[in-house]
Amino acid sequence: MVxxxxxxxxxxxxxxxxxxxxxxPDGSPQASPVWFxxxxxxxxxxxxxxxxxxxxxxxxxWVSLVIVDPDNPYRYLEIRGRVVRxxxxxxREHIDALARRYTGAERFTLSAPDEVxxxxxxxxxxxxxx
Numbered sequence: 001m002v003x004x005x006x007x008x009x010x011x012x013x014x015x016x017x018x019x020x021x022x023x024x025p026d027g028s029p030q031a032s033p034v035w036f037x038x039x040x041x042x043x044x045x046x047x048x049x050x051x052x053x054x055x056x057x058x059x060x061x062w063v064s065l066v067i068v069d070p071d072n073p074y075r076y077l078e079i080r081g082r083v084v085r086x087x088x089x090x091x092r093e094h095i096d097a098l099a100r101r102y103t104g105a106e107r108f109t110l111s112a113p114d115e116v117x118x119x120x121x122x123x124x125x126x127x128x129x130x
Contacts, residue, residue, distance in 0.1 A: 022056035
């Protein structure tokens with residue numbers, strides 16, 4: 001398993017926004033800012049079922065996350081990897097935990113009433129730092 005270097009580990013430990021890049025059906029990139037966490041060597045992101053990044057990760061599981069240090073824009077961490085698990089079970093609790101991490105709110109309140117949350121487990125395959 002690929003390890004995040006100690007020099008950049010703070011970027012996965014702090015609540016820093018990442019940009020998640022996925023691959024569209026035509027091969028073009030699609031990028032979205034996302035909340036994430038890093039647990040047991042895996043990156044976890046959350047979305048709603050049916051969104052473009054959801055469709056892309058289901059069909060083409062190779063992704064890249066870029067995390068730029070908000071205190072130094074020339075310092076960043078890129079995590080390339082593969083979505084190894086997609087789950088709806090526990091996804092609502094996960095987005096609530098991310099809301100606490102990023103905003104301090106107890107719950108994520110921006111979901112539509114009929115929205116189904118999905119959590120993606122990403123296994124890092126390569127790490128690039130600057």
